[in-house]
Amino acid sequence: MARIAGSSGPRTEEAIRRAGLQLLYTHGYAAMSLRQLAAEVGIQQGSLYNYFRNKQEFLFDLIRTHMQDLHAALDAALLREGSAAERLQRFVEFHVAYHIERPQQVFICYSELRSLEPDNLEVIVAMRRDYERKLGAILDLGRETGEFQLADTRMGTLAILAMLSGICNWYRPDGRLSTDAVQAIFTGMVLALARGEGEAAVQAPPAPLTRLAARLR
Known part of the structure; x- marks a missing residue:
């Protein structure tokens, strides 16, 4: 600010x-x-x-600062070398920990997008897409090397982020699961999805979903 x-x-x-x-x-x-x-x-x-x-500028600055911090922290956490699976594991661990540690910022970043004026919303959406592309690049690498069997890495990106980001709605620090436990569980689930350990990850989507995926690109 x-x-x-x-x-x-x-x-x-x-x-x-x-x-x-x-x-x-x-x-x-x-x-x-x-x-x-x-x-x-x-x-x-x-x-x-x-x-x-004004209040709009305050909201925009809070969300933009959050996104800038998120990008910087992710860039520092991601592996520069290693297999796609190792990089994906690092991404999941980072995303989970970051969302657990900053529940207010994360919640506002998602829930108050509707309150941003069009020009401000455009800036934040572009930053969100840049973040998605970093995960997408890992999934693309894994498909190229044969580590991952995703039929559509764009849809895989959106599905993984939706699953991981939902943690801000239910995680409680005093609950039965530690951050390490949640990271381990989510890492296993995401790697299973990416590796095609289930029909949905391997098969191409039916025609209506294919058209939906095209609109999301």
Whole structure:
């Protein structure tokens, strides 16, 4: 979030971000007011405009920053060498851990896309597609080397991400499964899918699904 001249400093900015995340997570974008946000931080509402121009800019910046952090962390975590299976395992482990560690950011990134104005939404959708392409590249590599037997790697990408990202809806830190356990379970499921250990992964989809996949590209 770019500071505007006259702002009171980075600590206030960070406090605004933390409070805004909690309010968005609890109440949603439509119900959250800037008056609430200012009260949570302990500043005058007018002081918020030292950091952003309106509520839409605040939401967009939160989601864009989350996506930038996600990309940077993934790039640092991915293997540069190794088999496609090893790279896919690293991707799954990263994605699961990141989503468990940042439930508020992840939830808002998915649930509040509908609240973004068209130009802002276009930016975020492009960033999401770049993330999808990184997983798709691993699946393409595995199909080229014969490690994976996916009939359609684009559909495989979407299916894997939908399964993994759903963790933000049900995972609880005090639940029966640790992060390591969830990573291991999901890794096994994703590798089984990619390797074609089941008819659905090996066979080409029927015609209606083939047309749907083409529209998703």
